[in-house]
Amino acid sequence: MGTLAFVVYFQTQHLNAGVTLSLVLLPFEPVRFVLLIGWVYICFYFVQRVQFSPLVSKKYKSIAKITTLFTGPLLLFVLLIVDARKKSLESNRGIFAVIKEQLEHISARLGTKEESAIQLVDSSGRSITEIYGHGKGRQKDSHVLDVTEQIVADALEEQASDILIDPTDEMTYTVRFRVDGVLREVDRIEAAECQAVINSIKAVSNMDIAERRRPQDGAFLAKTPEGTVSFRVASAGAVNGEKLSVRVLSQSGGMFKLTNIGLSKKQRAIIQDALAKPSGMVLMCGPTGSGKTTTLYAMLEEIDLFTRNVITVEDPIEYVLPNASQIEVNPKAGITFAKSLRSILRQDPDVICVGEIRDEETAAIALRASQTGHLVLATIHTSSNASALVRLLDLGVSSLLLSSGLNVLISQRLFRRLCRDCKRPAQLSQTQIRDFSRKGIDSTRIYEAAGCEQCRQTGYRGRTAIFDILTLDHQLKASIASGDLSITQLRKEGDKKGKSNMQKQGLKKVISGITSFEELKRVVG
Template sequence: MVSFVFTASVFVSGVSDSGMSAMVLPFSIFKLILFTCWVYLCLYLVQYVEFSLLVPKKFKTVGKIGTLLTGPICLLLFVVIKAAIRASESGLGMAETIKGQLTELFSNIKGAKIFESRDDGKLTIFDSSGRDISEILTHGKSGGKSPTLKLTEQIIGNALDDRATDILIDPKDGSTYTVRYRVDGVLKVVYDLDTDVCKSVINSIKAVSDMDIADKRRPQDGSFRAQRGGFKVSFRVASAGVIHGEKLSVRVLGRDASQFRLDTIGLSKKQQLMLQRAVEKPSGMILICGPTGSGKTTTMYALLNEIDLNTRNVITVEDPVEYSLPNASQIEINPKADITFAKSLRSILRQDPDVICIGEIRDEETAKIALQASQTGHLVLATIHSNSNAATLLRLMDLGVSQMLLASGLDVIISQRLLRRLCDNCKIKAKLTDSQIHEFRRKKINYHGILDARGCEHCNDTGYYERTAICDILTLNNKLKDTIANSESFIVQLRKVGDKKGQSNMKKQALKKIVGGLTNLKELHRVLG
């Protein structure tokens, strides 16, 4: 019976052919009909064995069990044959392919469950005060949904389905607009729309974001929210006038932060331990650096998830609040209302926090307050826009922080990048060039496990699914702190040499992930050059 259920779910959970229909149903109707027919055929055969005069009475029980099991065994054979064909196509072993198929099966079942829970309440878009988009667009008059509203909902809903972090709507030329999603840090075009149609979509998003529709030139900011089932997301919108029209950038925010853990974002065991020890300390400062889109915020939330939010008073200051964190006080800065990082920090220091989280250090005042707070009994977590650990030290000094304050306040710097993970469902054995093989042999690296991207329905034909971090962590021990505080030559050297060691640390970590079949060489070159 167990095998019956297992094979049955393999059969039903195949995702349908087009992306659009996959969103309507988590399984293929054709396969469901075939499956139903197959179940009836099995039942008919069991009944046939029961009442047929050709089967002697003493063999009836064995006959019934045999008939019941023939179907699942045939299906199992079908799955194995399918896996064998796939294995010969991809160059991977049978075990690896079956593992991939099982992963696909479970992700499909999981996807179907998430879909069901979202679908029980369809996508609703509303403004920051809770007014529904259709109410705003029709000025309170009742009536059916306009095509513009349907398209707007489709663009937002599909972005959520595709795990997009940004939606970019730009004029391509005088007659068309493109809608692009950023998925796993990479942009892809999802729609080419007629200018007039897209302008209406832009207007509806601007209206629900409380922005001035008539002003198409001046840069504007706004925000809106959406809900599907119990799933709530917020969006931050920015518009600006460009040649051929108006550009709209929508950032997807406010998802649940509890999914980020130190053991799931891609750190090595040693790095996890280093960071766990750092957040256990009552005071000190952990600084996360990297360029835009390098996963700094994700790592910051993974660190926060290591902290018991019930026993330690955690306050975050962010721009914007990207993920919601229950039991933490999250403050969003708003320069228009004069709520800046520095001002918020000064006020929260009066509220006796244990842990302070700073979305981004951008100015001298914020940097100084953060470093001083870390010396006065607070654990400070912050991010800074810089390329390496060495560049972070120099950036803070360029902001006006003294070497002494830097050395006494800062404890750990994490420099990081994100590599796209190969899709488990379709990754194939990499075809390496002779020179690459020669290079691996020279460095005595086992290159046989190196895989490459292919593309399937699960990963929207990109070959990649989600991302993994590579980090270079610098712990400032007493000796290093002493050097930073007192040695002028160290700083001169830092400016001259930069962070070659850090770069090579990250490359080594990336190479380990490539050899382990987690990502590929293209990603290493794309991200680290």
């Protein structure tokens, strides 16, 4: 008798659990509603069975009924714990953290689905649902699109500059954000689901979904309540699958000013002076991710776009400037920096901005323009001011052209600011303290990173830059023009001098508590 009753209960609960699980996992509401009614119905059906069953003796009936009603949810709870335990062992995280995350996940899925605050569209304005949300698995697609939109929304909220999606192994993909220049893992997604997410991004970026190995480029836009943000996408085949990197562009358009990017008063005056001149070249130097583009836009912000005709050539256009003409290069379509520059010059601009000097032709046209009544702003991918001079000479630019066109060289590095909410006085050694006091430096204002909720335990929030500025005065121009400045000498001493200038600038920021010694070391060495 007991055994049979148990079998009945077990089957009921098994069914209950199955139904409950699908309730939790199903994103589609009407189906969820029907299943809920079904579950309630089955519960009552079995309570009835217990009530009239001759197999259960009278005195156990109420207990049996209660058990029937509650074992379902209880079993679901046990299943969740077991699953969480498994995940916690896999990911090396605490079981409570996993449970909390899962409950949030479930409540987000069960909660009434809000009209998404972010909408992904392709360059012609078609939404991601129009492009991707068709076909057999529409429900599944709708879930995939939710995940995609959530990833993009999270990246924007955290002010990430890049989203990187890579296969970890055959089963899982990792999603990482680059925030303040540092990569951080934000999610792990099961391979099949993540491949669908990658496909949806490729679809909205007008890329070929079927091509998974050959590198591809694309772009899409996100419409948010704060405005439109553009993204650059690159995909390529990788071991165990396909990797995708998404660059977040134009997020803080118009926000950069020369006053808030970290320049000292003296440095700002030098740049403003150069920008006020009708001609000459201001050249930004720095490796990838050093913030040259930001400074370039801050300089353009300083220029009156109404009275001066400004034209930019960029790859890609990162921020939209309301009153400037911006041209995006596209080497595949034959639109190169050099070609664009030539056509721009026919439009008689006052200010020309060259996204990046990569070849001799571009360098020569830009320098010649800077000699003939145009203010030219440009960037070059080198580590220091001296190496920029070396690079230009290496490219084959004549020393005479270089010396007459170039006015100011600026190289820069970005570093993270200490989080204001949790930074703590640095633990300095006795020798360090003695050293500082001998130099008359107040070492009590030196701080180090701690970590709190505000900064997601990193100890840093936001970034600022340090600059090394070189003005080409008459003497320097003369020595470049006469070829007195030998390349080998420049190469040997320039980088060293640049580095020590940077270290000096960085140290100032450490002493005033803006950043830490560790961060300075990480960036400048």
